[in-house]
Amino acid sequence: MSALPSLLRLLEVGPGLRTGFLRLLSLEPVQRPGSTTMTAATADFARATDVDKGAAFLERLPVVLRDWIASFFPESLRWVVGALLAIAVILAVFGSLFALLTLAERKVLGRVQNRPGPNRTGPFGLFQPIADAIKMLTKEDVVPREADQVLHFLAPVALLGFSILTFAVIPYGRRLVPLELDAAVLYFFAAGAGTELAVFMAGWASHNKYSLLAAMRALAQLISYELPLLLSFVPVVMLAGTLSTSRIVAAQAGWTWGFLPHWHVFTPWGFAGFVIFMVAAVAESNRSPFDLPEAESELIAGHLTEYSGFKYALFFMAEYFGMIALSGMAITLFLGGWQAPLPFLEFVPSYVWFALKLLALLLGFIWLRATLPRLRMDQLTRLAWKFLVPLALVNLGTAAFWQLTAHWDGPLSAARWVVAAVLVVGPFLVLGRGLTAGIATRTYRYA
Amino acid sequence: MNPLQLCLMVSTGLFCIGLAGALARSNTILVLLGIELMLNAANLNFIAFWRYGPPSTPATGVLFALFAIAVAAAEAAVGLALIIAVYRHQKNIRLQDANTLKG
Amino acid sequence: MNLALLIIAFVMLGSAAIAMGLRNLIHSALLLIASWAAIAAFFLWAGAEFLAFAQVLVYVGAVSMVVLFAVLLTRQSRLDLNLAPVPFGRALGALIAGSAVAGILFGAILGTPLPAAAAPPPGLTVRQLGLQLMGTHAAALLVVGVILTVALLGAIVLASNEAAPKTPEAR
Numbered sequence: 001m002s003a004l005p006s007l008l009r010l011l012e013v014g015p016g017l018r019t020g021f022l023r024l025l026s027l028e029p030v031q032r033p034g035s036t037t038m039t040a041a042t043a044d045f046a047r048a049t050d051v052d053k054g055a056a057f058l059e060r061l062p063v064v065l066r067d068w069i070a071s072f073f074p075e076s077l078r079w080v081v082g083a084l085l086a087i088a089v090i091l092a093v094f095g096s097l098f099a100l101l102t103l104a105e106r107k108v109l110g111r112v113q114n115r116p117g118p119n120r121t122g123p124f125g126l127f128q129p130i131a132d133a134i135k136m137l138t139k140e141d142v143v144p145r146e147a148d149q150v151l152h153f154l155a156p157v158a159l160l161g162f163s164i165l166t167f168a169v170i171p172y173g174r175r176l177v178p179l180e181l182d183a184a185v186l187y188f189f190a191a192g193a194g195t196e197l198a199v200f201m202a203g204w205a206s207h208n209k210y211s212l213l214a215a216m217r218a219l220a221q222l223i224s225y226e227l228p229l230l231l232s233f234v235p236v237v238m239l240a241g242t243l244s245t246s247r248i249v250a251a252q253a254g255w256t257w258g259f260l261p262h263w264h265v266f267t268p269w270g271f272a273g274f275v276i277f278m279v280a281a282v283a284e285s286n287r288s289p290f291d292l293p294e295a296e297s298e299l300i301a302g303h304l305t306e307y308s309g310f311k312y313a314l315f316f317m318a319e320y321f322g323m324i325a326l327s328g329m330a331i332t333l334f335l336g337g338w339q340a341p342l343p344f345l346e347f348v349p350s351y352v353w354f355a356l357k358l359l360a361l362l363l364g365f366i367w368l369r370a371t372l373p374r375l376r377m378d379q380l381t382r383l384a385w386k387f388l389v390p391l392a393l394v395n396l397g398t399a400a401f402w403q404l405t406a407h408w409d410g411p412l413s414a415a416r417w418v419v420a421a422v423l424v425v426g427p428f429l430v431l432g433r434g435l436t437a438g439i440a441t442r443t444y445r446y447a
Numbered sequence: 448m449n450p451l452q453l454c455l456m457v458s459t460g461l462f463c464i465g466l467a468g469a470l471a472r473s474n475t476i477l478v479l480l481g482i483e484l485m486l487n488a489a490n491l492n493f494i495a496f497w498r499y500g501p502p503s504t505p506a507t508g509v510l511f512a513l514f515a516i517a518v519a520a521a522e523a524a525v526g527l528a529l530i531i532a533v534y535r536h537q538k539n540i541r542l543q544d545a546n547t548l549k550g
Numbered sequence: 551m552n553l554a555l556l557i558i559a560f561v562m563l564g565s566a567a568i569a570m571g572l573r574n575l576i577h578s579a580l581l582l583i584a585s586w587a588a589i590a591a592f593f594l595w596a597g598a599e600f601l602a603f604a605q606v607l608v609y610v611g612a613v614s615m616v617v618l619f620a621v622l623l624t625r626q627s628r629l630d631l632n633l634a635p636v637p638f639g640r641a642l643g644a645l646i647a648g649s650a651v652a653g654i655l656f657g658a659i660l661g662t663p664l665p666a667a668a669a670p671p672p673g674l675t676v677r678q679l680g681l682q683l684m685g686t687h688a689a690a691l692l693v694v695g696v697i698l699t700v701a702l703l704g705a706i707v708l709a710s711n712e713a714a715p716k717t718p719e720a721r
Contacts, residue, residue, distance in 0.1 A: 183676050186603040193611025200618055243676045449666035452659050457559040459655040461566055467648030468570030471641050474633055476621055480582050484566055487589050498596040499666045506674055506682050509598045516608050517694050521701035523613050527620040528705035534624040
């Protein structure tokens, strides 16, 4: 038993990770020396990061449970136990959210299309995900003889691995961030960039020229929309002064005039950034209207054509996890994370607020799928390169203007809002008109 | 052998693997990948010295490695574009065939 | 010694060596990507978190894509990806050259008295990096930006197809 601590000391990984775990495990308040945020008052900031000074029991419940379970183990193993618990909880929660999301999507799509959706299996179709899982698990796993066996197997594994890795830095509650990294946002997007590799592996290993073409198109889409995604959160980092997700959430604490939260989405540049981020997130997770890579009605299944059974389910699990992770990051960056929208609503635990916001964004994803038609490949890439990237760059300038005029108050603050709004709406209109210049207006004829 | 020497030997090993690969292979893309390995080995060297060096230097090692990554990425892009241009001319990417100035 | 460092070094050197020796070009490229990921793990072990994530983002996320696209665009058929074996003389020469350089460098490393500071790794925050980048090294940052822009524009120009159609023959 005494050899274990020395064995663990051998695995001396980087200090940030280990002290991050230890900081998560201890109950000391997370002190930030010299906060540089300009948007949050010091008291709000302190309250956002403060420990359980009179916090409600429900709020402290996850941390109390984790400490109780970790207390069964010796001191040196506690960080391992904490990490394993976080992994288990994330997999359980988001796995079941994935299952319910497949059902919710089919029900919502059905209702939008004026039909009930699945309602046979169980009450309101609640056992439909279980039926889907049984179907996927019992299907024959067909691998083409000429396919690259190792790569064909590794592609869904790599995709799912990278998608789940991105969940580690999202703050789910007041002290519920699994991994406290100094460069958390960069970690999130680095792990997301690994998913592109898995798409290529899937297309290549199938030994099917149409799969390869579809994989190339999927990669072109993923790479094109990576740029607006990354550019849209740079203003957030600039204004919060940090790449750490928990500190970005804490920087959005407080309310002006008692009811308007300091969330980034309620500023002009933040609103534009949020919209650009969500459009790029829809494209990054291959969702309609950007789902040409996996369009069932066009390419059979694109780069997933040669996958059947559980591997196919793994690809879709990875897509939904990507959706959930990107929504979680959008909530962290723009919607104030786990914070309540109004001061008197703070009795609701922080993780419940996060869950509500997450469900709202996911409903938005499903709503978009039900409403908009699919974009063609060239329309897709033109939207990314000629519309979203210039808008994101102008948004960066708007955010810089906002930051530099933070000291304007009184009537000048109204001028600040007006100028920022013009800087946001103006390029949008100009670019939009420019891109739709030669196209005739659409006439709708109803049957 | 202290940890710094071990890290330096690891980076030397990577450098020499890249060197051997760049010298031996006749496929231009593999030569380029060997060169990328050599650049990465140099980055490893910088970080090894930053980790174990005198603690007075602020962040110079990390910054140098960051700039090296950026420049190496640009060089890889240009190199691969050159390979595509050469391929369009001679329809294969064997390095030995690219040494004649044909019209 | 340090178990984590040994595992990372083994993965890094092993995948690089196999990548340089394989005859299937796609497998070579993918093993090299694994080697780059192992290098990022080394950076993480040494405490340079930002650099590790930048390495993953740039190499595994972007340069790997460029390499794979180039591999696929420079072949006539799927068979072109199975390369001819390296002639024995050439391989032997390269191995001798590599080992000679390795031997010289190992000798130099083991010979010089290098002080390994027993201090814990320097905790580098992103804030300090940012202040350095925008303060002391601002000029270098701008120059690197210009380099990247110019290099990628040049790459696009080089790799794009022949532009103007030839004049039609007179009939």
